[in-house]
Amino acid sequence: MCWLVVCSAAAQPSFTVIPLGVKGGLAEGNLSAYLVAPAGSAEYVCLDAGTVYSGVVRAVARKALPGPAAETIRTRIKGYLVSHAHLDHVAGLLLNAPDDAPKSIYGLPGCLATIQNDYFNWRAWPNFGPGGNPPALGKYQLRELPPGREVLLENTPLHVRSFVLSHGRPTQSAAFLVRSGSSYLLYLGDTGADAVEQTDNLRRLWQAVAPLVKARQLKAVFIEASYANSQPPAQLFGHLTPALLLQELGVLAQLAGPEAMRGLPVVVTHRKPTPGSEEAIRQELTEANTLQLRLIFPEQGQRLEF
Template identity: 30%
Template sequence: MEIHSASAATNAGSVTRHLIDTFLITHPHLDHISGFIINTAGPPGARPKRLAGLPSTISAFKQHIFNNVIWPNLSDENNGAGLVTYMRLVEGGSPALGEGDGKGYLEISDGLGVKLFSVSHGHCIERHPHRGSSASSRYGSFDISAAAASPRGAPGSTAASGPPSLFRSSAASQEKESICVYDSSAYFIRDNATGREVLMFGDVEPDSVSLSPRNLGIWQAAAPRIANGNLAAIFIECSYDNSQTDDRLFGHLTPRYVIQEMEALATTVEIARQALPNLESTKKRKREAREASNGANGAGAAQGDDRPVSPKSTRPAKKGPSSTSGAEHSGIDTPHLATPTEEMSLDFEVSAAPIVQDPQFTNALRGLKVVIIHVKEKLVDGDAPRDTILAQLQEAEKEAQLGCEFIVSSSGQSFLL
């Protein structure tokens, strides 16, 4: 990247106009979107700004932000000005996109792919049907709260529109819809050339206190990426220090819960590492089968038999942990492996059953950087919250022995991963 001006503001404008293709929005809370909204009309560019996120996030922008009330409709939908175009992402990635290790990743700019997962960010204090993680209230970008006509959002209104089954009244459905969980997001961001990735969380709460725990699914997706050395860093929030009580978390993390989540991740990583030798054995058998197939083709031509030996005729590797430890697997402890292991799927299922956290996995997260973001300032005298949080994380790491490096981010900081 070339710097063309002595002015930081001019260079920032140039970067925004020419280098940034897409804005990945984790959730539509004001502290995460206000800067984007205010700067939508400037600096001007030759193409619309692309705003990507969950369908529910896009729906929130359409209904509550770019609606000619809170802000002019600067989008390219509903007769807007066309300065913003929406990208509704498929949760978990689309299997029709990409191939090989990049399967399911959407290329959002030259050389960068993303895969999105939803996570929980606390629950609404009102008891009403609402957008969120309840299966009965999720219909893509359709927002159930906009369809309900009664003041408390009770189903059954004749003025409401949407899927007919949405408004069938029953005690069970009303109870299920009485609690809503706010959706946030986590993004796997991948450099397509090297296979290197980072995992970026929006606001997120711990599984142990969530009404809709979903973090374990993220850790299961991250585990093979860490095991093969491709996932370099996790950016995750830690809004408060450990003095914050559970009833005042508001869908956020503290150091004690960051460690708890990292222990869950460490468990899945160890399982993934133990599975790697099995994958290597499968690769070896496939190579041998291909060589046998080539030999059979040559012999068959002489004998009039043109049927090749199919690699699928070889017995697949058994699922489950191998007796060989991950630490003994060659090269597994380097965080700088640039190229993904050949034929290795980054999304193989680690475990269908709930993971039992085991702190005995010493250094399971070796080489991984955990970058703390979204620290909330207290605006009082005393130690800065970021210093307190880092000290508490490092103290807990001495006992947990996870092996990861904790870093608390600061404004303007950059990372070479």
């Protein structure tokens, strides 16, 4: 399975990705977090941060990162991009904050407000932010990402554009389009389908990235499938099933062309580890993969290249 190391033998990779956590709940030591760096670089940003230390320990054990883990977190993670402030996406960041080095946290304004006001407030956790309840320790700078505008990520050569997603009204989530040179990687935080959420957020995102798919500049899509197809629509809580995920990527295929979608790496994130669910999600996606996507089911600490 070549995607364990390099997803395309025909081209040099553009990105290195190390999953620090891949689950969508229950497993406290394996929650959503993905290190991303330009290929050949050790300057990572962390896309979400549900699990950090345990994930780095696992990556060190699998020789995907150098040790010791605490030093890697301090020096190699240059910043955090947080899709939304639910605990399964920020717990690792919060717990490691006392031993972390100063750096930036990027997100939509509402997400950053929740981190500052509801976590960094001396009630839930010490105030490692720049504002809020005094004394503000200022270890982290909170950097708002204006949707649709590309921003340089400090201390890396990477750029990012953010897009608004709907994660069960009224919760907003974000997608991050990360650029290295002329190559792109798309990471979606938790999201419901447009038809269920009654929005056009995903369609707007697909319209923005369709030209990159056509040009083969989009190297991978990270997108959730939290529940199997048997989950009742009223109990999705702003998440996707395999059927809804493929329905949404079908919209992208209409915009970019089916041929451009063939072989596109799609990393399936946020699978809920309830009994039988992960296996059902994998089977349902594989059996219905008429778009001929390259489906990837990531493992904690496993090095991926795109």
